[in-house]
Amino acid sequence: MKLLFPLALLSVSLVGCNQNTSIGNDREARVDPAPTSAPIVAAGAALQNVESAAIKPETMSDADVQALGGKSGRCAIKLTEVGFPSFLYRQDGPGAIKLNGKLIVLPKSGSGRFEADDLLVVLRPVDEVGNAGLKAAEMIIVPPGAKEETGYRGYIQCFKGGKA
Numbered sequence: 001m002k003l004l005f006p007l008a009l010l011s012v013s014l015v016g017c018n019q020n021t022s023i024g025n026d027r028e029a030r031v032d033p034a035p036t037s038a039p040i041v042a043a044g045a046a047l048q049n050v051e052s053a054a055i056k057p058e059t060m061s062d063a064d065v066q067a068l069g070g071k072s073g074r075c076a077i078k079l080t081e082v083g084f085p086s087f088l089y090r091q092d093g094p095g096a097i098k099l100n101g102k103l104i105v106l107p108k109s110g111s112g113r114f115e116a117d118d119l120l121v122v123l124r125p126v127d128e129v130g131n132a133g134l135k136a137a138e139m140i141i142v143p144p145g146a147k148e149e150t151g152y153r154g155y156i157q158c159f160k161g162g163k164a
Contacts (some may be wrong), residue, residue, distance in 0.1 A: 044118060
């Protein structure tokens with residue numbers, strides 16, 4: 001019985017822990033100012049003088065998504081089912097990725113292929129469904145001058161008007 005009260009107190013104190021909608025766990029959304037979007041830059045300029053091995057997809061904030069025109073009619077590749085987008089695209093149009101702190105818009109160059117300035121992103125569906133019901137996908141990134149590709153497994157979430 002003595003153990004029951006501390007456990008109940010602990011569970012009550014953790015009730016709101018999953019309510020922070022900010023990227024990462026290092027900031028408190030109510031205190032810190034709203035983030036501004038990353039600049040939208042051409043692939044060549046964004047990745048100039050950056051070692052290809054250091055290029056990794058970054059999570060887009062809500063401000064980044066709004067700078068790209070919002071989610072409506074688009075699909076997102078998210079590295080976790082409950083995360084923010086790492087790649088945002090239109091089924092029959094361009095996609096966008098955040099690399100090196102910059103948003104890069106990539107024209108569609110084929111089925112599941114987006115490229116500009118020797119940067120290539122390929123999306124491949126995976127025959128798997130996550131715990132939250134989202135379809136799994138692979139996102140392959142080939143930076144300019146890279147000797148090999150880098151692959152990430154994530155999930156596809158389409159928003160109103162978008163199709164997986």
